[in-house]
Amino acid sequence: MYFNWKKSTNTEELKIVCNLIKNGEIVIFPTETVYGIGANAYDEEAVGKIFMAKGRSLDNPLIVHIADKKTIYEIATDITTVEQKLIDHFMPGPFTLVLDKTDKIPTIVSAGLKTVAVRMPDNVIARGIITFSGVPIVAPSANISGRPSGTSVEDIRKELEGKVSAIVDGGETEIGLESTVVRVVNEVPHILRPR
Ligand code: AMP
Ligand code: MG
DSSP, rough: EEEEESSSOOOHHHHHHHHHHTTTEEEEEEOSEEEEEETTTTTTHHHHHHHHHTTTTTTOOOOESSSGGGGHHHHEOOOHHHHHHHHHHHOOOSEEEEEEOTSOOHHHHHHOSEEEEEEOOOHHHHHHHHHHSSSSSEEEEOTTSSOOOOHHHHHHHHTTTTSSSEEEOSSSSOOSOOEEEEEETTTEEEEEOOO
């Protein structure tokens, strides 16, 4: 299925997309950084489909996308003062914070690590899909692993059409680069992936 939301989000189609996510399917949608392939972060089987579609190595952990800061406390624990300040200051935005994970996050998401990477996108379509799906969504870039990240649907369709249940077209992404990934160690933020 292809949905054109370049001008505005279609409420009926939003329901279809969110039902696909709830039913364990994978869907491509835009964020302000690059396009992502999304799946319910709590559904191991659904997350497995992303690794298959991308040809992604299972030892490469995924970023969990949220629409509401409350969700952070469901998926992460032992948040320190510095981590909380980073959350207050940089979320929503092109910023990913690695935190100690709770048991709600399956092993396949964290690639066996005790941590989880969390991001709150600043994009109406991404936020709408996460909110109405009612679950956090893992969303690595919409490309075959090793290729450039997808920033427009024309490129993405060539590479991934047929491997996902739906593609939501929101036009060119604003930023076009991946988020900065940060981990705090002993209250000092370290950049794990610069932008
Ligand atoms: P992407 O491929 O853009 O979805 O981003 C995933 C990247 O985020 C990984 O390749 C890591 O660089 C980083 N990442 C995700 N989860 C973690 C984690 N638990 N610890 C450290 N880095 C992580
Ligand atoms: Mg990528």
